[in-house]
Each structure stands twice: as C-alpha cells, then as structure tokens.
Amino acid sequence: MLSIKNLHANVANNEILKGLNLEINAGEVHAIMGPNGSGKSTLSHIIAGKSGYTVTKGTANFNGESILDLSPEERANSGIFLAFQYPVEIPGVNNIYMLREALNSKKRSSGEKELSAAEFLKFVKQKVKTLGLKNSLLNRPVNDGFSGGEKKRNEIFQMSVLEPSLAILDETDSGLDIDALKIVSDGVNLLRKDDRAFIIVTHYQRLLDYIVPDFVHVLHDGKIVKSGDKNLAKELEVKGYDWLKSERKD
C-alpha cells in the first residue's frame, strides 16, 4: 500500500529525513517511535503533503503511484488521512459542513455520486453513534474551543467519515489524559479493517497498550534504526532511546 524508499527530505536546508525506508501493507498497524527531533512529524507531514519540506532523494508510492507531486487534497482523495497532533481551530466553519465538503470532494474525485445534505446527515449520525460521540459535535465550529481530548476525538470522527485506506495518527496521545486516551484508542480499534492500514506516530508506549501494533519501528536521526513487533515498544519503555543511539555508534 505505502512504499517509502531511501527518502531524504529537508526543511530550510536542514536534512531531517536521511534515507528512510518503510513498507506498509493493507490491514497492518505500524507504530513509529523515536525521540524528539528524530523526524516523526516530518514523516507524517511529508506523506500528507504539507508544504515547507523538500524531498531531495528517494520515492514514496501509495498503491503503486508516486504521491510526492500530488497536492494534499489529491492525496486525501486517494485515501490518505492525517490525524493532526495539533488539530487546527477554525471558527465560523461547522464541522458537519466541512466534512460534507470533504466527503463530497472525495466522491467527486472518484466519480461517485455526491451526498445530499439529508443523506449526509443520516450517514454522519450513524458514525457519531458508532463511536459513542455526541451529536452536538456536528454543529460546532471545527475544533473551536474544544478541549484537547475533544479535538483528538474529532480527528477520529473525521477519519471514520472519510474512511481512508491509510490513516496516520501523529502523536494522537499527546496532551490526553488516560480516559481520553481510551476513548480515542477504542475509536481507532473500531476502525481497524483488513483493507485499512495505520501509522501510529508516538513518543510513548502507553498508547500501544490500547492500539496494539503489528510492527514497531524506531526512528532516529532521520532513519529507521530498528524494527520489531509490539515487544520492541515495551523494551523501549524500559530502556529509553539512548541504548539505540549508542548501539548505532558501535
């Protein structure tokens, strides 16, 4: 599904990614862990198409096609979704209005019929119910005045509406208390499917107690330095990241 090979990327002439390789297949959940500044968020942003990054070398293909020249909206409409670490507050724009625009954009791009306001309302209300959220979420302005937990829940809700084939969760656990963490994780687990892959970017192993990954990768200094299964995350929790740094120097 997603195939990244030898990816090098700069931000303002500083090389952040230095030859990153990652293969993700449908149905898999990959956790990407690593210390601050290792390039985790850069990787998420580059996959989603945020401006400000320059790819200098390497490839990133999604379902066999290169995504590096695509606009963020083209990537989204091809099935990529980024749950933001810091969801943006957009006063004056209703959640439901924004989501209908988004879903219909996707439908337009794939030649499907757009949903009318009534059809869409029915569709999202079902999603709200499935995730155990409140209907009031729909008519509030996007993230405006939301608590940290509400913002992250809204990201998961948007994901459930847009039904991506690849979902990237960029430090979704940051700023969440344990209850909010559970709600968000339950949401993600509900959305796990055979034809949908996840990239969970996180600092801590805590989130991975709730969303159990198939693979864990450690990102350090712009490269994946170690990969393993869920036990690698536990090992990191005990030992920290320093042993990897020293291992690499050896």
Added chain:
Amino acid sequence: MPCLIEHAKKTSASLPNWIQSEQQLAEKRIKSIPFPNSKQEYWKYLPIEKLREINFNSVKDTISPDLLVSRYQSLIKNKSHKIFLSNGKIIKIDESLNSIVKTYQFSDCDELSEKFISALKKPRLLDPFFYSLNSRMLVDGLLLEVPEGSSIDHPIHIINLGSSNTASISSPRLIIRVAPNSKVKLIEEFFDLNSSDSLTNTVTQIKIEDNSNVNHDRIVNINPDNYHFGQITFDLCENAHLHSNSLALGGKITRVDLSVDLNKKGSECDLKGLYLCKGETIADHHTAIFHNSEHTKSSELYRGIINDKGLGVFNGKVVVSESISQISATQHNNNLLLSELASANTKPELQIYSDDVRCAHGATVGQLDSESLFYLRSRGIAEQQAQMLLIKGFIEEILSKNYQLTDNEFVTTSLGIKGN
C-alpha cells in the same frame, strides 16, 4: 475654487423655511471649512483630494421611477416593507407601511414637530464639511416616525437608488424618530444602477427613545467607479438598545462615519461591520461611541477582507469622560488580506478618562492561516474551496445573526474570487 464647493452654492430648492435656514447655515459653514485633505488625521489614508477635481452635476434622472425600481437587485431574502428613494424623493412606497409608521417628505412639512427638531438639531458632527454639503444640496428628504409601542414584524427597508447620470451628486437625508417602547428593524440600502463616477453624500439621523430596540442594517452595494460618503448618527435615550450592522461592498471610495450617543442609563449598542474590497476600491469606517451616562454598554466588531490593491480603513473611537461610571466597552477589528498589494489600516482610539470602565479591544491584520488551509486540504478539500471556507468562517460571526441575506454570492463577487 474646487468644483464641489462651487457647485454647492448653485443648488437651490423650493423647500420649507426650516430646511432653508439649515441650508443657509450650511452654506456659511462650508465657506469657513477648508476642503478635507489626507494630511488631516481624520482623513488619513483616504485620497480625498480626488473628489476636488471632479466636476459633479446635479441629478437629472430622466428614467421613469418604475424602470429605476425594476433595476434594483436585493441582497435581502426576507420580506420587508420597502421605500424607494431617489435623491431624497420617494419614488415608490409599499402601501403596507401606511398603517405601521408615519412618513413625510421634507417638502411637505411646513413646520417640523418638536420631536423631529430634537433629532435634527442634535447631530454629532463627525465631519462638518460633508454634513454641511449634504444640507446645502438637499433636494428633499424623508422623515420617518415609528409610533410609541410599535412592534414591527418585517424590516422597514429604505432603498436609495443612485443616479444613473454621469458624475452626479445626490444628497439623501433621512431623519428617523423611534418613539418609546418600540421594536423595529430598519434596513438602509444604497444601490447604484450603473457605473457613473457619481457621489452619494448622505446623512441619516436616528433618535431612539426610552425602552426602544432598534436593529439597523446599513448596506452600501455600489459600483467600483462610484463614491459613497455616509454619515449616520444614533441618539439613544434611557434603556434604548441599538444593533447596528454596516456592510460596505464596492465603491471607489466608500466612507462611513457612524456615531452613537449613549445618553441615558441602560442604553446599549452593539456595532458590527463588514467591508469587502477588490480592485482599487477603498472602504473606510470611522465609528465613534460616546458614553454620556453611567450604566451604558457598547460592543463593536468590524471585519474586513481586502483583495487586489484594495484598502480597508477602520477607526474606532470610544469616549468615556471622567465623571462617568459603570461602563462596559469592547471593540475588535480584524482584517484579512488576500493579496500582496492589499492593505488595511486599523486604529482604535480609546479616550477613557474614567476609572470605572470595563474595556477590551483588539485589532489584527493578517492573511489566511496556512495551517488551517493545510488542515482543510488534508481532508480532501481543494485549495480554492478551502480558502472560501476560511473566508466564510471569518465573516460568519458578523453575517449569521444579522443580515438576512439571500446567499453568500455577494462575497465572491465583491472580492473578485471564485468559489461557492
């Protein structure tokens, strides 16, 4: 001698004595006041000198009133009681109004009742030059009285149709008295039929008496080649409430001077405004709120979106003198620039000499937020549409509760952008 002043002297109309004495007074004033220029603080940022050069004519509309009215296109979707005016003269009025309010033309009033005199004689002269010019050049005007205890369902919609003559100048004048214990929605709209380098120089004076509640929407929807200078004064008595919304679309120069006097305990005003500029159009709002009594309250929110080489100006004055206590006043102005050459000037002018005031203010000038744009695009929304969503979000707070507009198409038209 500037054309505009030269012209003012030549105008004469067969009007009643009370208005003629106003006109004589105005003529004297014009002689003693220099023509405004942009070196004066009050006219800063505005190329006001331009007007001096233009040889304005008086309005000689040969088009029939019915044809004029038929060319008007409304932005308002709701039912309203309509009055159509051309240079101060009624050209069409809905019959439904007769049973609701009293309307008189200046030319039909040999004498002015005490109540109206107080509305007329107490104008807060924000700019004496254009005020006097309006008085001097009056052809006619409208007096409107909302009787005591009225509660009017549909808005009273006063539509001033601009002249279709080239470089003409019209001087509408409106005096409204809202008698005590009334509730009314007023819409004052200025609509131009074509591009004619014309100037509309208008004055509106509204007196809101005890316990009355007024919603006043002011809409300037004119061609980018025309000029609009508007002065509006509100005089509020005890427990009177005002909601004012000012919308400025188009106009080579649209200048609105709006003042509110909160004269008695319990009087309150909430001022909102929106200006949209494209091309080289200029929208300039100067507002002034005078807290003349204790226990008065004001809030103000103006927003502007400027595209191309447009210019938005906002100057908001709030005055609380030393002896006045228990005051609450807030003021905010935000500007969104859509192009590199667009500009905005914002200036809060808080003259607060009392200690017993709760006051907050803020002013911003910025561009569309790139994080927000990326957020929407990452949800699959195309760039242009994402921009439009953010623009709509920016003005939502001003439009949602106030105007009853047909749709948002005027936003894209006024800004010269695409979107839906």
